[in-house]
Amino acid sequence: MKNCEYQQIDPQALPTPTPTPPPPHHHHHHHHHHGHDGDKREEPNRLRRKWEVFPGKNRFFCGGRIIVARQSGVLPLTLGLILVTSVLFFIFDCPFLVKHLTSCIPVIGGVLFIFVVITLLQTSFTDPGILPRATPDEAADIEKQIENTGSTSYRPPPRTKEVLINQQVVKLKYCFTCKMFRPPRTSHCSLCDNCVERFDHHCPWVGNCVGKRNYRFFYTFIVSLSFLTAFIFGCVTTHLALRAQGGKGLVFALQESPGRYPSLSNLVICFFSVWSILGLSGFHTYLVASNLTTNEDIKGSWSGKSGAECATNPYSHRNIFINCCSVLCGPMPPSLIDRRGFLPVDEYAQTSGTDIELPTLAAKSEINVCTQGTKGLLESATRSPLLSTPCPQGKPQSAHTCPDNSPTVNSDPSPELSTSCGARHTARSLSDTSPPRHTKTRSKKSKRAALHIPNPAFDDPASPTSPDAGPSTKGSGQKGATSASMH
Amino acid sequence: MAETHSLQDLQQPAVFSKVFIQRDYGSGTICRFQTKFPSDLESRLDKQQFEETIQTLNNLYAEAEKLGGKSYLEGCLACLTAYTVFLCMETHYEKVLKKIARYIKDQNEKVYAPRGLLLTDPIERGLRVVEITIFEDRNIGSGR
Numbered sequence: 210m211k212n213c214e215y216q217q218i219d220p221q222a223l224p225t226p227t228p229t230p231p232p233p234h235h236h237h238h239h240h241h242h243h244g245h246d247g248d249k250r251e252e253p254n255r256l257r258r259k260w261e262v263f264p265g266k267n268r269f270f271c272g273g274r275i276i277v278a279r280q281s282g283v284l285p286l287t288l289g290l291i292l293v294t295s296v297l298f299f300i301f302d303c304p305f306l307v308k309h310l311t312s313c314i315p316v317i318g319g320v321l322f323i324f325v326v327i328t329l330l331q332t333s334f335t336d337p338g339i340l341p342r343a344t345p346d347e348a349a350d351i352e353k354q355i356e357n358t359g360s361t362s363y364r365p366p367p368r369t370k371e372v373l374i375n376q377q378v379v380k381l382k383y384c385f386t387c388k389m390f391r392p393p394r395t396s397h398c399s400l401c402d403n404c405v406e407r408f409d410h411h412c413p414w415v416g417n418c419v420g421k422r423n424y425r426f427f428y429t430f431i432v433s434l435s436f437l438t439a440f441i442f443g444c445v446t447t448h449l450a451l452r453a454q455g456g457k458g459l460v461f462a463l464q465e466s467p468g469r470y471p472s473l474s475n476l477v478i479c480f481f482s483v484w485s486i487l488g489l490s491g492f493h494t495y496l497v498a499s500n501l502t503t504n505e506d507i508k509g510s511w512s513g514k515s516g517a518e519c520a521t522n523p524y525s526h527r528n529i530f531i532n533c534c535s536v537l538c539g540p541m542p543p544s545l546i547d548r549r550g551f552l553p554v555d556e557y558a559q560t561s562g563t564d565i566e567l568p569t570l571a572a573k574s575e576i577n578v579c580t581q582g583t584k585g586l587l588e589s590a591t592r593s594p595l596l597s598t599p600c601p602q603g604k605p606q607s608a609h610t611c612p613d614n615s616p617t618v619n620s621d622p623s624p625e626l627s628t629s630c631g632a633r634h635t636a637r638s639l640s641d642t643s644p645p646r647h648t649k650t651r652s653k654k655s656k657r658a659a660l661h662i663p664n665p666a667f668d669d670p671a672s673p674t675s676p677d678a679g680p681s682t683k684g685s686g687q688k689g690a691t692s693a694s695m696h
Numbered sequence: 697m698a699e700t701h702s703l704q705d706l707q708q709p710a711v712f713s714k715v716f717i718q719r720d721y722g723s724g725t726i727c728r729f730q731t732k733f734p735s736d737l738e739s740r741l742d743k744q745q746f747e748e749t750i751q752t753l754n755n756l757y758a759e760a761e762k763l764g765g766k767s768y769l770e771g772c773l774a775c776l777t778a779y780t781v782f783l784c785m786e787t788h789y790e791k792v793l794k795k796i797a798r799y800i801k802d803q804n805e806k807v808y809a810p811r812g813l814l815l816t817d818p819i820e821r822g823l824r825v826v827e828i829t830i831f832e833d834r835n836i837g838s839g840r
Contacts, residue, residue, distance in 0.1 A: 327778040341822040350716045372721045381721070389824060393725055407725070425771075426779060524724055535763050538771025540789045541782060542761075545822040 260548035264342055265403040273548035275334040278401045282413030284333055291329070291434070294478055295322045297471040298441045302448045309451055314444060321437040328430035329415065336544040337420030338406035340387065340395060348388035355383075377523035394524070396504055406542075410503045419503075422544065425537045428493055435486040442479035445472055500525040500532040709812070709831040717750065717826040727757040729818070729826050736830065740811045749803055749815070750826070753796065760792035793819060 260273035268277050277284075295318070303315045343351065355368065368383030370390050381390045384397050387404045391397070396408035398418050407421035419427045449472060496506060501522060505511060511522040526532050715736050720728040731750045733743045767788060774781050800817050808815050808828075816827040 324778050327780065331779055340824070343824070344821065346714050347716055347821070347825060347827070350714070374721055374724055379721070392719065392824075393721055425775070429775060429778070531763070534768055534771070537775070538768045539763055540761055540767045540770070541774075541787045543787075543789055543793060543819070545819070547820070 256551040258548070259546070259550045259552055262552065263546065263548070265339065266401050267339075267403070269548060276336050276417075276548065277333055278411070278417050280400065280413075280416070282416040284414070284416035287329065287414045288326075290478070290482075291322075291325060291437075294441060294475055295437070297475050298444065301471045302441075302444055302475070305448050305451070306444055310447070318437075318440060318444070321433060321440060324433045325430065325437050328426050328433060332412075332415045332419070332423050332426040332430050333417050335417075335423040335426060336546060336548070337418040337424075338408075338422040338542065339401075339420075339544075339546050340389075340392075340404040340406060341546050342387040342404075343389040351383075351389060375523040377521065379523065394502060394505070407502060408504050422542055428497065428537060431486060431490045431493060435483065435490045438479050438482045438486055441475065442483050445476050445479065448472065449476070497533050497536045498529045500536060712830045712832045715828045715830065717828070719824060726761050727818075727823055728754050734828075737813070737828065740813060740830065741808075745807055749807070752799065753818075753826070756792060756796050756799065760789045760796075 258273055260269040260276075263269070266279040268279060269275065270277070298318060299315060303318070306314045368385075368390075370381040370383075372379050372381055372393070374393060379393050381393065383389070384391050384404055386397060386402065389404075391404055392406065394407045395404050397404045398408065398411050400411050401418055403418070405418045405420040407424070409419040409424055409427075411418045412427070415427065415430075417423070493503075496503065499522065501511070505522075526535060713736060715734045717729050717734065720730045722728075729750050731747050731754075733746055737746065770788060796819070797817055800815050804815050812831045812833050814829040814831070816829065818824070818826050821827055
């Protein structure tokens with residue numbers, strides 16, 4: 210902290226997020242500063258990074274560089290399937306085809322395979338566009354604004370705000386977990402417990418949400434995967450056909466070929482994958498061309514079904530080429546959650562003693578596990594007395610394709626509290642109480658099918674209990690939507 | 697209640713309140729902030745200064761998110777390399793963010809700090825708000 214002039218405030222002397230100056234003086238409401246050195250006893254050299262106190266249900270690896278959702282879903286299965294199929298292809302079909310056709314085949318296959326794996330890992334490990342939760346000051350400010358403009362009745366005012374975007378009225382909803390009005394096209398994923406910008410869907414195959422930042426990876430992944438599966442399918446078919454030609458028919462060819470079981474299983478897997486993946490790619494190509502998200506398409510936000518007047522998509526550039534370019538080739542937005550940043554040392558991460566009496570903040574019983582962040586408790590108690598359990602009628606508003614998890618909503622402390630209390634532990638205990646839809650059973654598969662928003666236009670033969678296996682028209686997407694949102 | 701460290705006090709003045717400038721979604725999801733002058737700042741800052749700051753910030757963000765030939769080229773190149781270039785290269789957006797950080801620091805030093813205000817870089821608030829912290833003005837002694 211450099212010395213500065215009498216009047217001037219040195220902006221560098223204050224780390225930005227703190228509302229109280231580092232050596233807190235007693236003109237504020239802190240009473241227990243016994244042992245300011247007590248704060249220092251906790252590893253003065255080791256600063257904590259922000260990912261360690263991230264309030265959402267995510268897991269971090271490599272020091273915060275890699276982010277995945279809490280449930281990795283079926284990502285290992287996806288990777289395994291791709292690996293197994295490709296390896297079988299290389300071992301059993303390539304030698305024959307190289308001999309009889311051309312040696313480009315393994316090269317093309319190899320390139321596609323590498324492309325697929327890289328884009329898959331990028332989709333899974335990239336921050337999809339998570340919005341950090343509002344700081345307590347922001348939340349208090351918003352609450353004040355809501356109160357000021359709210360109705361005079363004793364019932365709490367509806368927490369929506371209307372904005373005019375390109376002459377189209379768009380409703381912004383208030384997110385109770387993140388304590389802010391969601392920007393347009395942002396949705397709260399209850400599986401990850403985060404608001405995600407330009408939320409598309411939560412993909413269990415990939416084990417992550419698909420949002421603004423990783424949509425291009427996801428799209429490249431499914432397109433290259435459809436090429437890969439089509440390629441393998443074609444090669445295996447050619448392989449078997451060539452063998453059948455040379456010999457006495459297909460059955461004999463199958464009997465004599467050394468890799469008949471692998472080739473056949475490859476064929477079967479690829480046959481089913483090709484249709485579903487091709488279908489998904491086609492669906493997403495349509496979405497990209499019209500600058501829609503899966504979320505909006507399922508809910509029919511812009512197709513005029515929900516609104517009285519004809520609603521058009523206000524985000525579309527009205528030109529397919531420009532839409533595609535802006536979604537896929539636009540500038541890459543930065544990650545807003547700053548995983549590897551350091552927590553300010555003087556902040557609520559410090560312990561100031563062992564046991565501090567907790568003020569009576571309503572419904573915050575989970576915080577008794579930790580002693581950190583009591584300064585934050587007092588700060589927020591004085592600054593935002595309105596931080597209490599949200600009213601129940603707010604919940605349906607935040608339920609989208611993923612139903613809002615009520616334990617998550619009710620017990621969310623302010624970010625500072627949850628951060629310094631090790632929210633991942635509290636969140637983990639909360640997720641145990643959530644409905645058992647995350648267990649790896651058949652029911653999960655049906656949920657997975659519903660969550661993955663199976664393309665309305667194509668059958669998904671891989672999900673036997675898919676709720677909207679039905680007519681392959683666009684209309685069935687709406688049925689799928691209602692059934693999905695009922696889960 | 698040691699209040700003898702007056703120099704420290706002045707270096708770390710008390711926060712009086714915070715003003716949040718929200719996002720303006722009138723033109724879609726691009727990053728723009730509202731230019732409406734908040735009433736809390738009336739006594740501390742001129743309207744023009746404020747509007748100029750916000751307008752410059754808006755222009756910088758627009759430049760970061762601009763869809764043009766250069767960004768398309770960057771995007772196509774990235775796609776061809778399976779987006780691995782993002783691991784090595786700094787994207788255009790990140791470069792502009794650095795420019796914005798420099799601009800905010802500059803504004804703080806020149807305009808806001810002398811008036812007892814502090815501008816927080818919106819990126820630290822998830823690009824949701826521009827946070828302006830108002831400090832108590834000890835010297836004038838008005839503890840409003």
